[in-house]
Amino acid sequence: MGLFAPIAGFGVTLKQMFRKRVTITYPKHKRVKPQRFHGRHVLNRYPDGMEKCIGCELCAGICPARCIYVRGKDNPADAPVSPGERYGFIYEINMLRCIFCAMCVEACPTEAITMTHLFEMSVSNRADAIYTRGELLMSPEGEVPHPQPASKLIDLDELRQADGWMRATASSGRAAYEGVRGWTPTAGAGHRPPERGQSEHPEGEEESD
Template sequence: MGYLDGFKVTLRQMVEPRVTVQYPEEKRPKPQRFHGRHVLNRYEDGMEKCIGCELCAGVCPARCIYVRGRDNPPDAPVSPGERYGFVYEINYLRCIHCDLCVEACPTEAITESKLFEFSFTDRADAIYTREELVVDDEGRPKQLPWEDWREGDDARTSAWMRATAPSGDASYEGVVQWAGELGYGVRPPEPGQDSARDPAGDLSVRRTQANDIPAARGGRVR
């Protein structure tokens, strides 16, 4: 009888819904707070958010960020600040995706996308440069040859969450806490832990005019 019981288990499992998918052709939605490879964001007018302050490098426990700031050229400033991140590198052979750099950044310049499918055959490829990290003119991460981008991967990639989000403090629930972003406008506030969850586990993206929200650029709205 023992082996018949075994067959029963097999037959029962055959009609159960499958939890596996044909990865990587098919991908499951990634969780809202997923930590993937970083991007350097730009304001809606195209200026870079990084001001070269090096706080991210200082807080990084893996010591994998290298930043050098430089004064903005007065006739062609790169960022709205006095300085900009002239050199910016992240070594992905060392990064542990802890997101402390994101938390430390005063201008929301560095955030993490949801992309984790990348592999290298060359050590130089593992060290992402500023040119590779800065989002393109559509506000989306640049798709590099050693990264596995599939259809839909570029949507909502810059899903950045911070300690000041509702999960950290309920009084922030429903409150926009970030500046406008190139290609995305001002993102809606993060849903709170008690709110109904988006089944895809993602923030929906809405485009708004910068002046919809008074502090859309560089300020927080509470």
């Protein structure tokens, strides 16, 4: 046995050398993420440019990590920012505390806050990890700023990949609307196909865009 032990050892080495690797050469290569991957947040707008956030603070109230800070303010009567009475004039998320649970997304009554596929958010000081309203809010064109825009390691297209989380329910939460295409676009993600088990158009209904 002792005589053959080194040979057996080399056998193990050789076997491992030809096995399929489970690792990838990140960041050169990146894995395709699941549709409902929870990455960094964005604050969305309606297609007409209005902000979806109404400053209700429900997201901050439900956040288990206590990392959201929102302050609502009355909309100016002559130039409203959101369709509601109020809008979120301060909005901050401390990404160092966030556990990416998406409870804020679930609590939001207007689909204002959603998550994207971008997870690359390294910073060199703690202050930069607090994402402000300016870094979270998408532009009317659907672009979202990111604190490290020039980094070659960051795939900013992932800011356009909204999590598919919302598609399981209607914005009103009525089960009868499950699978019905009635969503406003989030963060430039545009139209996404229905998920498994969902139908794009309920029986007997015609498509209307």
